[in-house]
Amino acid sequence: xxxxxxxxxxxxxxxxxxxxxxxxxxxxxxxxxxxxxxxxxxxxxxxxxxxxxxxxxxxxxxxxxxxxxxxxxxxxxxxxxxxxxxxxxxxxxxxxxxxxxxxxxxxxxxxxxxxxxxxxxxxxxxxxxxxxxxxxxxxxxxxxxxxxxxxxxxxxxxxxxxxxxxxxxxxxxxxxxxxxxxxxxxxxxxxxxxxxxxxxxxxxxxxxxxxxxxxxxxxxxxxxxxxxxxxxxxxxxxxxxxxxxxxxxxxxxxxxxxxxxxxxxxxxxxxxxxxxxxxxxxxxxxxxxxxxxxxxxxxxxxxxxxxxxxxxxxxxxxxxxxxxxxxxxxxxxxxxxxxxxxxxxxxxxxxxxxxxxxxxxxxxxxxxxxxxxxxxxxxxxxxxxxxxxxxxxxxxxxxxxxxxxxxxxxxxxxxxxxxxxxxxxxxxxxxxxxxxxxxxxxxxxxxxxxxxxxxxxxxxxxxxxxxxxxxxxxxxxxxxxxxxxxxxxxxxxxxxx
Ligand SMILES: Cc1cc2nc3c(=O)[nH]c(=O)nc-3n(C[C@H](O)[C@H](O)[C@H](O)COP(=O)(O)OP(=O)(O)OC[C@H]3O[C@@H](n4cnc5c(N)ncnc54)[C@H](O)[C@@H]3O)c2cc1C
Numbered sequence: 001x002x003x004x005x006x007x008x009x010x011x012x013x014x015x016x017x018x019x020x021x022x023x024x025x026x027x028x029x030x031x032x033x034x035x036x037x038x039x040x041x042x043x044x045x046x047x048x049x050x051x052x053x054x055x056x057x058x059x060x061x062x063x064x065x066x067x068x069x070x071x072x073x074x075x076x077x078x079x080x081x082x083x084x085x086x087x088x089x090x091x092x093x094x095x096x097x098x099x100x101x102x103x104x105x106x107x108x109x110x111x112x113x114x115x116x117x118x119x120x121x122x123x124x125x126x127x128x129x130x131x132x133x134x135x136x137x138x139x140x141x142x143x144x145x146x147x148x149x150x151x152x153x154x155x156x157x158x159x160x161x162x163x164x165x166x167x168x169x170x171x172x173x174x175x176x177x178x179x180x181x182x183x184x185x186x187x188x189x190x191x192x193x194x195x196x197x198x199x200x201x202x203x204x205x206x207x208x209x210x211x212x213x214x215x216x217x218x219x220x221x222x223x224x225x226x227x228x229x230x231x232x233x234x235x236x237x238x239x240x241x242x243x244x245x246x247x248x249x250x251x252x253x254x255x256x257x258x259x260x261x262x263x264x265x266x267x268x269x270x271x272x273x274x275x276x277x278x279x280x281x282x283x284x285x286x287x288x289x290x291x292x293x294x295x296x297x298x299x300x301x302x303x304x305x306x307x308x309x310x311x312x313x314x315x316x317x318x319x320x321x322x323x324x325x326x327x328x329x330x331x332x333x334x335x336x337x338x339x340x341x342x343x344x345x346x347x348x349x350x351x352x353x354x355x356x357x358x359x360x361x362x363x364x365x366x367x368x369x370x371x372x373x374x375x376x377x378x379x380x381x382x383x384x385x386x387x388x389x390x391x392x393x394x395x396x397x398x399x400x401x402x403x404x405x406x407x408x409x410x411x412x413x414x415x416x417x418x419x420x421x422x423x424x425x426x427x428x429x430x431x432x433x434x435x436x437x438x439x440x441x442x443x444x445x446x447x448x449x450x451x452x453x454x455x456x457x458x459x460x461x462x463x464x465x466x467x468x469x470x471x472x473x474x475x476x477x478x479x480x481x482x483x484x485x486x487x488x489x490x491x492x493x494x495x496x497x
Contacts, residue, residue, distance in 0.1 A: 009237075009238050009239060010037075010222075010238070010239040010240070010241070011037045011038060011039045011205070011238060011239070011240050011241070012036045012037045012038065012240075012241050012242065013026075013029060013036055013037070013038045013039070013240065013241070013242050013243075013244065014038075014039050014040075014041065014223070014225050014238065014240035014242070014243045014244070015038065015039070015040040015041070015244050015246055016040075016041055016212045016225075016243065016244065016245050016246060016247050016250075016254060017040075017041075017042055017043075017050075017245070017246040017247040017248060017250065017251075018040060018042030018044070018046070018047030018048060018049075018191070018195065018208065019047070019048060019050055019051060019052040019191060019246055019248050020048070020052040020187045020190060020191045020194075020438045020441045021244075021246040021248075021431050021438075021441055021444070021445065022040055022042075022244060022246035023047070023048075023052075023190070023191045023194035023195050023198075023441075024097075024194065024441040024442055024445045025244050025246065025445040025448060026038055026040065026194065026195070026198045026204070027101070027194045027197060027198065028097070028442070028445055028446070028449065028467070029449075030197075030198055030201070030204075031106075031463065031467060032449075032456075032460045032463055032464070033456075033460075034201070034203075035203065036203065037203050037204075037205075038198065038203065038204050038205070039204075039205040039206075039207060039238060039240075040195070040198075040204070040205070040206050040207065041207045041210040041211070041212050041225070041227055042207070042208050042209075042210065043209070043210065043211035043212075043230060043250070044208065044209065044230075044333060045208055045209050046208060047191055047192060047195050047208070048187070048188040048191035048192055049333070050248050050249070050331055050332055050333065050398055050399075051248050051249075051332075051398030051399070051400070051434065051437075051438070052187045052188055052191045052248075052398075052438055053187075053188045053398070054186045054187065054188040054189065054310070054312045054313075055275075055277070055312070055395060055397070056188075056332065056397045056398035057187060057397060057398055057437065057438060058275070058290075058306065058308055058310075058319060058321075058322070058397075059184045059185050059186060059187065059308065059310055059312075059319075060119075060183075060184070060185070060290055060306075060308065060439070061091060061094075061114070061182065061183030061184070061185045061439050062087055062091060062436035062437065062439040062440070063087060063088045063091035063092075063119070063181070063182075063183075063439070064083070064084035064085075064087040064088045064091075064145075065088070065119035065145065065148065065179040065181060065182050066119035066120055066121045066177070066179065066182065066290060066291070066292040066306075067084075067087075067121075067292050067304065068121055068123075068131075068132075068135070068292060068293075068294055068295075068304065069295060069304055070083045070084040070087050071083070071084050071135045071138070071139070073131055073134070077134070078134075079131070079134045079135045079138045081135075081138045081139055081142065084139065084145075085142065085144060085476040086476075087436055087440075088144040088145065088476070089144065089443075089470075089474060089475050089476050090436065090439070090440040090443040090444075091436075091439055091440065092144070092470065092475050092482075092485055092486070092489070093440075093442050093443040093446065093468055093470065093471075094439060094440065094441065094442040094443065095485075095489040095493060095495075096442075096467065096468045096469060096470060096485060096488075096489055097442040097467055097468055098110055098114065098190075098442075098489075098492075098493060099488060099489045099492035099493055100466065100467045100468070102492050102493065103492050106197065107193055107197070109494075110492070110493040110494065111494065112186070112189050112193070112313075112314075113185060113186045113187070113189040113190040113193060114183055114184075114185055114186075114190075114493055114495075115183065115184045115185075115186075115311040116180070116181075116182070116183060116494070116495045116496040116497075117182050117183060117184040117288065117289060117290055117308075117309045117311070118160070118178055118179060118180050118182045118288070118289045118290070118496070119178075119179045119181070119182025119183075119289070119290050119292070120160060120161065120176055120177060120178050120179070120182075120289045120290065120291045120292070121135070121176065121177045121291075121292050121293075122157075122161070122164065122174070122175075122176045122291045122292070122293055122383075123174070123175055123176075123293065123294055124172045124173065124174050124175075125172070125173065126173050128175070128294055129152060129173045129174070129175040132150070132175045132176075132177060133150065133152075133175065135177070136148060136150035136177050142476070143476075143479040143482040143483060144475065144476055144482055144486075145179070147179055147180055147181060147497045148177055148178070148179045149177065149178045149179075150175070150176070150177050151175065151176055151177075151178075152173070152174065152175045154174065156176075157174060157176050160176060160178050160289065161176070161287060161289055161291055162286050162287070163283065163286040163287040163307075163384055163386075164287070164291060164307065164383055164384060166286070166384075166385065166386050167385045167386050168385050169385070176291075178289075179497065180496040180497035181486075181490075181495060181496065181497030182289070182290055182497075183495065184290065184308065184309060184310055184311050185438070185439065186311070186312050186313075187438040189312075189313070207227070209229065209230040209231050210227050210228070210229055210230065210236075211227065211228050211230055212225055212226070212227050212247070212254060213226045213227065213228050213235075214226035214257055215243060215245075215254055215257055215258040215428070216258075216259075217258070217259070217424060217427075218239065221241070221424070221425065221427055222239050222240060222241050222427065223239065223240045223241075223242075223243045223258075223424070223427060223428060224237055224238075224239060225237065225238050225239070225240055225243065241427065242426075242427055242428070242429075242452060242453075243258075243427065243428045243429075244428075244429050244430070244448065245258075245428070245429065245430030245431070246430075246431060247430075248331060248398075248399075248401075248434075249268075249270065249329070249330035249331040249332075249334060249338070249399050249400075249401045250330060250331055250334070251401075251430045251431055251432055252266065252267075252268045252330065252342055252401060252432060253330070253338070253341065253342060254430065255421055255428075255430045255432075256342070256344065258423070258424075258428055260421075260423030260424055260428060261423065262421050262422065262423040263421055263423065263430070264346045264347075265346050265347050265350060265405065265406040266347060266350075266403060266404065266405055266406075266419075266421070266432065267342060267343070267347035267348075267350055267351040267354075267403075267404035267405075267412070268330060268339070268342050268401040268402065268403065268404065268432070269351075269354065269401065269402045269403075269404055269414060270326070270327060270328065270329060270330055270338070270339060270399050270400070270401050270402075271300065271303075271324055271325070271326070271365070271399075271400050271401075271402060272324070272325040272326065272327045272329075272332075272396070272397070272399050272400075273303075273321065273322035273323070273324060273325065273396075273397035273398065273399075273400065274321060274322060274323045274325060274394055274395065274396055274397060275319045275320060275321035275322055275323070275394075275395050275397055276319070276320045276321055276323075276376060276380055276392040276393065276394055276395075277317060277318070277319055277320075277392065277393050277394075277395050278317060278318040278319075278320075278391050278392050278393075279315075279317045279318075280391045283318065283391050284309075284316050284317055284318055285316075287307065287309055287318055288309050289307075289309060290306060290307075290308045290309060291306060291307045291308075291383065292304055292305075292306040293305045293306065293382070293383065296364070299324070299361075299364050300324070300361060300364070300402070300416055303322060303324045303364075303368075305320070305321065305322075305379060305382070305383065306320070306321075307319075307320050307383040307384065308320070320379075320380050320383060320384070320392070321397075322397060323368055323371060323376060323379075324364070324365055324368040325365070325368060325369055326365050326369055327399065328340065329399055330342070330399060330401050331399055332396070332397075332398050332399050334399065347404065347406075347412075349406070349411055349412060350404050350405060350406045350407070350411060350412025350413075351404055351412060352411070352412070353407070353410055353411030353412035353413075354404050354412045354413065354414045356411075357410060357412075357413075358414055361414070373389070373394070376394070377389055377392070380392065400433075400434040400435075401432070401433070401434070402414055402415060402416060402433060402434075403415040403417075403419045403432045403433045405419075415433060416433070416435050417433055417435055417436075418431065418432070418433040418434065418435060418436070418437070418440070418444060419431070419432040419433050420444060420447050420448060420451065422448070422451045422452055426451060426452040426453070426454065427452070428452075429448045429451065429452050431444065431448075442468070446464075446468070446471070449464075469481075469484075469485060469488075470485055
């Protein structure tokens with residue numbers, strides 16, 4: 001990846017961080033206003049080396065086809081699908097944006113970052129089977145989830161997931177759902193593609209190995225951005241009319257430094273992740289699905305165990321996990337001091353309240369950290385009864401920083417979603433949290449546009465509708481448009497549903 005030299009020190013837009021979020025926002029802005037001057041600063045030597053890297057996340061195109069945590073069951077036994085509908089609607093926006101890029105030949109093909117991989121849910125035990133049946137009955141009625149199949153038949157399950165069914169102990173009630181519209185996404189490849197695209201046109205300065213150290217309002221609605229060249233070369237200051245803090249785990253720190261009141265009171269709780277990876281072709285060839293199970297008690301929603309087919313740089317592999325861990329770092333390549341440094345007078349109360357109120361989570365994390373390799377293998381064997389230790393290696397994934405926010409009743413609450421923080425009259429935006437994550441980069445960045453570029457939206461609206469035909473509507477409430485969007489994006493992206 002090359003950088004374009006530039007003499008300009010004032011940019012219309014400064015993107016901080018070289019992950020999927022900055023890349024998506026840059027690509028959207030470039031389509032909407034090709035003349036904008038944009039600079040990107042990333043502290044590492046390449047883009048997509050943190051959470052957006054292919055092996056640092058699970059690559060699931062989250063659309064609630066298989067993730068059971070998006071369909072909670074109420075005390076009366078009913079299954080609430082509203083969150084699942086919202087997550088699917090968001091993924092349909094990503095599908096539309098990617099389709100636009102492919103249809104216009106801005107990206108030649110989706111093949112190098114997107115692979116159709118069926119999404120499955122798999123449960124055992126009578127209560128879980130009853131829950132999955134109810135979930136299926138509720139979702140399969142909905143146009144966004146049309147195409148889902150349900151079974152309790154082991155023969156059918158053997159066809160869908162032979163590796164999972166091989167040598168499975170008899171006598172346990174089992175159930176599974178299957179959806180062909182599932183995807184495996186290489187978010188690292190997509191990030192590279194989008195940033196290469198930006199860098200191929202004038203008006204974009206790519207500054208890798210440049211760490212943003214400070215953000216100061218200039219008093220005239222702009223930002224003074226202090227940047228340090230990581231491999232020597234000293235400090236630089238640039239001006240920005242708009243700053244996007246897409247620094248992943250580094251975003252909280254920078255938002256705190258910006259001094260915007262909207263970032264006050266927010267804290268971060270890092271949860272690290274590990275996966276078991278298998279690249280043995282004999283094992284890999286027996287599985288083609290993303291199979292999501294049920295979370296254990298106390299586990300945070302993103303720790304639901306799953307066995308995933310991954311397709312990275314044309315090669316197929318399997319991933320199982322995640323196993324949660326605890327590290328005080330906010331970035332995989334961050335500092336042990338990240339957590340202590342993030343504690344301030346304005347957020348300490350909320351953080352203490354979260355520590356007090358989340359004992360099951362603390363217990364769960366301690367259990368996870370204490371796990372031996374035998375314990376990890378045991379969890380894997382719930383999904384792959386024939387798993388052999390020698391076929392699976394432990395890899396460390398990215399860091400997620402969960403958002404802690406003040407709460408009038410409890411003092412502080414831990415959130416597992418994504419939070420867009422904007423301030424300075426719309427001159428700065430930052431992204432905190434990591435779920436549903438990279439899958440929803442396009443809709444999240446549309447939110448950033450709505451909140452920070454409201455004055456330009458009327459001018460941009462027609463182009464936004466070209467990029468995302470469902471823009472401004474809820475696909476879940478328009479069955480005809482939903483069918484049309486699903487079919488168009490299925491064709492453009494060469495998906496199976
Ligand atoms: C274990 C795990 C599994 C996941 N699974 C999925 C999944 O299956 N599906 C899904 O959709 N999402 C998943 N996610 C979430 C997803 O990976 C993230 O939401 C997404 O990658 C975040 O992108 P980002 O651009 O915000 O951050 P990142 O990709 O982390 O990029 C941040 C960038 O900012 C840079 N940076 C940081 N500080 C500074 C600074 N001061 N100056 C300059 N640059 C800076 C970093 O070097 C990096 O380039 C997962 C995450 C984890 C950790």
